[in-house]
Amino acid sequence: MSKIAVAACLAVLLAGCAGTETATAPGSPSASQTPTSTTATTAPPVVKDVTTYLPTDDEVTKAGMSVARQPVTYVIGSTTPFHLIEACGGLPSDSSAQKAAQGVTYVPGGGKGDVHQLVGEYAGLTGADVVASVKQATSCRKVTFEHQQLSIIGDFSVPGLTDPQAGFCANLRAGSLVHCVLILGHANRATAITFAGAWDDNVNAVKALATRLAPVYATAFDRG
Numbered sequence: 001m002s003k004i005a006v007a008a009c010l011a012v013l014l015a016g017c018a019g020t021e022t023a024t025a026p027g028s029p030s031a032s033q034t035p036t037s038t039t040a041t042t043a044p045p046v047v048k049d050v051t052t053y054l055p056t057d058d059e060v061t062k063a064g065m066s067v068a069r070q071p072v073t074y075v076i077g078s079t080t081p082f083h084l085i086e087a088c089g090g091l092p093s094d095s096s097a098q099k100a101a102q103g104v105t106y107v108p109g110g111g112k113g114d115v116h117q118l119v120g121e122y123a124g125l126t127g128a129d130v131v132a133s134v135k136q137a138t139s140c141r142k143v144t145f146e147h148q149q150l151s152i153i154g155d156f157s158v159p160g161l162t163d164p165q166a167g168f169c170a171n172l173r174a175g176s177l178v179h180c181v182l183i184l185g186h187a188n189r190a191t192a193i194t195f196a197g198a199w200d201d202n203v204n205a206v207k208a209l210a211t212r213l214a215p216v217y218a219t220a221f222d223r224g
Contacts, residue, residue, distance in 0.1 A: 048224060049073065049101070050073070050099050050100060050101040050119050050120075050121050050189065051071035051072065051073060051101040051103070051119075052223065052224065053101070053119050053189065053191065053220055053221045053223060053224070054071040054101060054103040054117055054119065054217075054220055054221075055103075055105070055216055055217060055219075055220040056220070059216055059219070059220060060105050060216070063213060063216045064107070064108075065105045065106060065107050065108070065115070065213070066105065066106050066108055067103075067104075067105055067106075068104040068105055068106040068114060069103060069104040070103065071101055071102070071103035072101065072102060072103070073099075073100070073101050074100035074101055074102050074118070076097060076098075076099075076100055081094070082094050082097045082100050082120060084097075084118060084120050084130065084134070084183070084190060084192045085134060085137070085138075085143060085181060085183070085192050086143060086144040086145075087134075087137045087138050087140065087142060087143040087144070087152075088137045088138070088139070088140035088142065089137075090137075091130070091133050091134065091137050092133060093122060093125055093129065093130045093133050093190075094120075096122045096123050096124055096125050097120040097121065097122055098121055098122065098123045099120070099121040100118065100119060100120045100121070101118075101119045102116070102117065102118045102119070103116075103117050104116050104117075105117075107209065107213075112197060112198035112201060113195065113196050113197040113198055113201065113206070113209055114196050115193060115194065115195055115196070115213060115217075116193075116194040116196070117191060117192070117193045117194070117217060118191065118192045119189060119190075119191045119221065120189060120190055120191075121188060121189045122188050122189065122190070123188075125188065126185065126187070126188055127163070127164065127184070127185025127186045127187060127188065127189050127190040128164040128185045129185070130183070130185055130190035131164040131165060131166050131183055131184070131185040131190060132164075134166045134183045135166050138152055138155075138166070138168055143168070143170050143179075143181070145170075145179055145194070148172060150170035150171055150172050150177075150179065151170055151171065152168050152169070152170045153169055153170060153171055153203060154168065154169050154203065155167060155168045155169075156168065156169060156180060156207050156210070158182060158210065158211050158214040158215075158218075159211075160215070161184065161214065161215070161218050162222075163184040163185055163186045163218060163221070163222065164184070164185040165182060165183060165184050165185075166182075166183045167180065167181065167182045167183065167210070168180070168181055169181075169203050169206060169207060171203070175200075175202055176199055176200055177196075177199055178196075178197050178201055178202065178203050178205075178206040179194055179195070179196050179197075179206070180194075180195045180203070180206045180207055180209075180210045181193065181194045181195075182195070182210055182214055182217075184217075184218060184221055186221055186222050189221075191217070191221050193210075193214065193217050195209050195210040195213065197209060
């Protein structure tokens with residue numbers, strides 16, 4: 001190509017240089033007509049962290065509580081087996097838990113007590129299945145909290161909640177160290193919310209605490 005042709009090409013570079021086009025055979029598609037193959041990309045599924053089913057700091061604060069321990073993922077393993085509740089040897093559904101989380105909140109001042117929550121997400125089971133298994137397991141009327149076995153002294157429920165639920169209260173000895181536990185099921189997950197009163201709170205006081213605070217936990221648990 002002559003120097004004049006090169007100069008002309010540089011002058012019309014953005015539009016292309018006619019003198020340098022490559023000829024195409026008759027009937028062949030031009031470069032602009034040649035189909036290009038595209039590979040479809042599928043975004044990987046989002047694995048939701050089950051700590052999102054526990055109340056946020058703001059929700060806890062608005063309910064008059066404070067966060068004693070931030071929600072954390074429960075590592076399920078051979079040395080840390082998962083037990084939604086420990087009653088009558090545990091629940092058969094525990095072995096199907098694939099993800100879990102736990103958190104602790106504290107009721108300061110005149111409210112007294114604290115709240116422990118455990119959430120489990122299950123493979124092949126619904127939350128309603130787990131709630132049904134809890135009702136069967138608690139027929140032995142014994143439950144274990146932190147290596148102490150308590151007697152179940154009565155069942156309870158919280159009005160107004162839409163999820164399947166099972167609730168019971170237990171104590172170490174009459175009139176003291178009462179724990180009331182509410183189990184809820186939603187989609188493929190279940191939660192156990194343990195409301196522990198002050199050491200001298202009677203069962204009615206702890207039931208009232210559970211009834212007042214349960215909607216805070218149910219709202220968070222039903223998210224998503």
